[in-house]
Amino acid sequence: MGLWIASDLGKHKERCIVQTDIGLSEIPKVKKWKDVRKMSLMGTSIEKISESSSPDCPELTTLFLASNERLTTISGDFFRSMPRLLVLNLSRCYNLNGLPEKISRLSSLRCLGLAGTQMDRLPVGFQELKMLIHLNLEFTKVVSCDWISNLSRLRTLKLAGSQVWLDMSLMKELQLLKHLEFVSINICSSLVGKLLLYDPRVGRCIQYINIEDRIIASIRFASNGYSPSHQYMEIWREGDRGSREDTIEQKSYKSSVLLKSLLCANKRV
Numbered sequence: 001m002g003l004w005i006a007s008d009l010g011k012h013k014e015r016c017i018v019q020t021d022i023g024l025s026e027i028p029k030v031k032k033w034k035d036v037r038k039m040s041l042m043g044t045s046i047e048k049i050s051e052s053s054s055p056d057c058p059e060l061t062t063l064f065l066a067s068n069e070r071l072t073t074i075s076g077d078f079f080r081s082m083p084r085l086l087v088l089n090l091s092r093c094y095n096l097n098g099l100p101e102k103i104s105r106l107s108s109l110r111c112l113g114l115a116g117t118q119m120d121r122l123p124v125g126f127q128e129l130k131m132l133i134h135l136n137l138e139f140t141k142v143v144s145c146d147w148i149s150n151l152s153r154l155r156t157l158k159l160a161g162s163q164v165w166l167d168m169s170l171m172k173e174l175q176l177l178k179h180l181e182f183v184s185i186n187i188c189s190s191l192v193g194k195l196l197l198y199d200p201r202v203g204r205c206i207q208y209i210n211i212e213d214r215i216i217a218s219i220r221f222a223s224n225g226y227s228p229s230h231q232y233m234e235i236w237r238e239g240d241r242g243s244r245e246d247t248i249e250q251k252s253y254k255s256s257v258l259l260k261s262l263l264c265a266n267k268r269v
Helices: 002-006 101-105 124-128 168-175 189-196 200-205 245-268
Strands: 016-018 038-040 062-064 087-089 111-113 134-136 156-158 182-188 206-212 216-221 231-236
Touching (some): 182 200, 200 206
Parallel strands (some): 016 038, 062 087, 087 111, 134 156, 182 206
Antiparallel strands (some): 206 216
């Protein structure tokens, strides 16, 4: 039904290509690539996207390649003829270990999902994605985002579970992102108070935090006001998520009290 509606009630079927979970081993052959606007190739058996797979898609706006667990590499020329691409999802491509420098060709890109990939760095060309609004790097191996302020339109930045940790250097980068609304991040417990209170505006944007110390805490704040009455908190010892709730509460009581006091202080600021 969704495809039928998206194709103008079936009149333009060539606009949407959906071939998911069907064992594809390469990019499908399409007669009229120039008419394609949305394409989903999720859950396929594609291992490499080579230069020969580069389609001419001047109207393509949405490309889903998520959950392709065998995908390891993507040729830079694959993005050569996608000037209008707005959404690119590569999340859960667990063996994808990098992006080509020519990702910079996607000058119109607004949303990029890379969660769960093997990438440990982002290419220099990544900084040219000036229109990017949403970026998901959760559970990647990326270790640095020192350049993040170059993406001046960014509203959502997801880093929880990656190798990026909130420190004063990253905090100053986030300060330069004037449109920022949501951040998920990793932080050492000893820096929670110092960094969350450093800039109230950025502090309100940081709504999901992984805290690492003797215990690990995942805290989700449901409001930008940092009101403790609206927060959701799940705390456990590393490697022991299956513990009984009362045991978890006993082990994390002091951390919970400390965190709530910090949130209250930030709200007063």
